[in-house]
Amino acid sequence: MHNITYNMYCYLVFPELDAFPIKKETLTKLSTVDERKFVLNLIGTLYSRQYLRLHKKSGTKATHGDDLKIPIPREEYVQIQDAICSRLKVKLTRHRLPPKLESAISQKFNQVRPTAADKRILRHYWNMQNTENP
Numbered sequence: 825m826h827n828i829t830y831n832m833y834c835y836l837v838f839p840e841l842d843a844f845p846i847k848k849e850t851l852t853k854l855s856t857v858d859e860r861k862f863v864l865n866l867i868g869t870l871y872s873r874q875y876l877r878l879h880k881k882s883g884t885k886a887t888h889g890d891d892l893k894i895p896i897p898r899e900e901y902v903q904i905q906d907a908i909c910s911r912l913k914v915k916l917t918r919h920r921l922p923p924k925l926e927s928a929i930s931q932k933f934n935q936v937r938p939t940a941a942d943k944r945i946l947r948h949y950w951n952m953q954n955t956e957n958p
Contacts, residue, residue, distance in 0.1 A: 843870040844900055846907045859912050863928035866907065870900075876936045878946060881929055893938065894945035904929070 843850075854865050871879070880893040882900065905921055908914065913923055921929075938946065 839871050839875055839896075839900065840869075844903060846870070846903050849908055851911045854911075856912055859914075860869050860924060860928045862912065864905070864932050865907060867929060867932040870904070873936050876933055877938045877942050879933060892943055892950065893933075894949065895947070917949050 838858060850869060851866070854862050854869070856862050857954065867876075878894055879896050881896065883895040903917075905916060908921060908925060912925075920926055
């Protein structure tokens with residue numbers, strides 16, 4: 825892996841240890857009184873601040889600024905949606921949560937901005953992704 829250590833690769837690619845699949849105990853520890861706060865706390869439980877600095881909710885292109893962040897795996901996002909639906913008793917509409925809950929997920933990923941060092945790491949990561957053969 826061109827000049828990137830295995831630990832750095834894991835730091836870029838994997839969430840908190842044992843975060844997925846999402847455990848029932850994780851969900852029951854979080855208060856559901858405020859739905860938005862529940863979502864913010866859930867995302868904060870599943871991912872470290874460092875991981876949030878380097879990742880985004882989906883693979884859509886940024887509308888402004890750098891588009892360096894790595895999208896989280898779709899399977900993780902589906903598990904997050906399922907966990908929110910089961911705990912808050914909401915339903916998906918066309919594979920999406922209600923808008924205020926979708927925006928809470930985005931907000932959590934956007935709360936922590938990448939530093940200059942993070943951007944260097946992300947550029948290196950994307951260069952590796954574009955140059956390595958599968």
